[in-house]
Amino acid sequence: RKEVEQDPGPFNVPEGATVAFNCTYSNSASQSFFWYRQDCRKEPKLLMSVYSSGNEDGRFTAQLNRASQYISLLIRDSKLSDSATYLCVVRSNDYKLSFGAGTTVTVRA
Amino acid sequence: DTGVSQNPRHKITKRGQNVTFRCDPISEHNRLYWYRQTLGQGPEFLTYFQNEAQLEKSRLLSDRFSAERPKGSFSTLEIQRTEQGDSAMYLCASSPGASGGDTQYFGPGTRLTVL
Numbered sequence: 001r002k003e004v005e006q007d008p009g010p011f012n013v014p015e016g017a018t019v020a021f022n023c024t025y026s027n028s029a030s031q032s033f034f035w036y037r038q039d040c041r042k043e044p045k046l047l048m049s050v051y052s053s054g055n056e057d058g059r060f061t062a063q064l065n066r067a068s069q070y071i072s073l074l075i076r077d078s079k080l081s082d083s084a085t086y087l088c089v090v091r092s093n094d095y096k097l098s099f100g101a102g103t104t105v106t107v108r109a
Numbered sequence: 110d111t112g113v114s115q116n117p118r119h120k121i122t123k124r125g126q127n128v129t130f131r132c133d134p135i136s137e138h139n140r141l142y143w144y145r146q147t148l149g150q151g152p153e154f155l156t157y158f159q160n161e162a163q164l165e166k167s168r169l170l171s172d173r174f175s176a177e178r179p180k181g182s183f184s185t186l187e188i189q190r191t192e193q194g195d196s197a198m199y200l201c202a203s204s205p206g207a208s209g210g211d212t213q214y215f216g217p218g219t220r221l222t223v224l
Contacts, residue, residue, distance in 0.1 A: 004151070043200060043215040044152065087151050095140060095204075096165070097213060099151030 001026055006088050006100035013078050013107055021103045022072035023088030032091040033064055035073050037084045038102065044087055047073075078107045111135060113216035115201050121222045122191055129187045130219045134203030141184050142213060143176055144200040145169065152200055158184060159206075191223045 006023040013019045025033075033050040048055065050062040050071055061074040071088055088100040114133045122128050134141050139160050144152035155174070156166045160181040170176075173191075178184040188195055198220050202213040 008149075043217050045215070046212055089151075094207060095142070095157055095211070096154050097142075097144075097152075098154070101149060101151050 002100075003027060003092070003098040004088050004090050004100035006103050008101060008103060010104040010106055013105070015078055015080060015107055015109055017078050017107075018074065018076050019078055019105060020072060020074040021086070021105075022070050023100045023103075024068075024070045025088075025090045025098075026069070027090065027092050027098075028066075028069060030090045030092050033071050034089040034091075034097075035060075035062060035071075036087040036089050036099070038087055039084050044099075047086070075105070078105075080107050080109060083107045113201055113203050113214055115199075115216040115219050117219055118217060119220050119222075121224065123224050124191060124193060126191055127187065127189045128191060128221065129185055130199055130201075130221075132184045132186070132201030132203075132216060134182070134184070134201070135205075135214060137205070138203035138214075139181065139206050140204040140211070140213075141178055142202040142204075143184070143186050144202065144215075146198045146200055146218070147196075155186075188221075191221075193223050196221055196223045 035047040036044040037047045038044045048057045050064045054063045059076045063072045085102040141158040143155040146152040158178040173189045176186045198218045200218045201216045204211045204213045
């Protein structure tokens with residue numbers, strides 16, 4: 001079983017729509033949680049950290065459910081520039097990141 | 110540009126050849142990581158340095174792979190006797206360490222193609 005599992009999508013949404021997706025992780029001792037964004041043939045870039053209380057960054061809202069071991073990301077008012085692969089990331093110890101395979105989002109005009 | 114840099118950006122080699130990649134981390138970041146990413150997958154952890162000390166190697170890192178960070182600054186990843194299965198994007202990341210929030214910042218990667 002993979003440490004982090006994500007719905008690969010693709011999620012194909014019109015501009016202005018809301019899109020949400022989540023991932024699950026297997027290690028209950030995981031310490032920190034993140035969403036990274038990766039554009040085609042580019043490196044992953046940190047989108048936001050995910051906190052137990054839930055957190056927002058502009059149009060992006062992340063939630064963590066430790067009991068069920070899942071993490072979610074919601075994008076409101078989608079822009080064309082939001083088209084990317086979103087990687088769910090879990091840190092299980094002091095330094096090692098475990099990545100999901102990514103969820104592809106395509107926002108169409 | 111003060112981000113993580115990697116060279117070369119692309120490498121095409123024949124099976125059986127040796128290749129070496131270089132990573133220059135963000136200045137003063139004492140942690141450095143190597144990951145490998147294949148098409149349709151997320152990055153997979155390969156190895157981790159705290160300054161010049163290599164503190165963990167994934168079981169993905171066979172004996173043909175070796176990584177160094179001799180002075181605690183740049184790092185090299187060498188693959189000996191390359192195989193077609195080594196074709197992937199090799200990503201380097203650096204972070205400031207636990208006291209600095211420890212966000213990992215990735216370089217642009219080296220795309221390896223083994224023919």
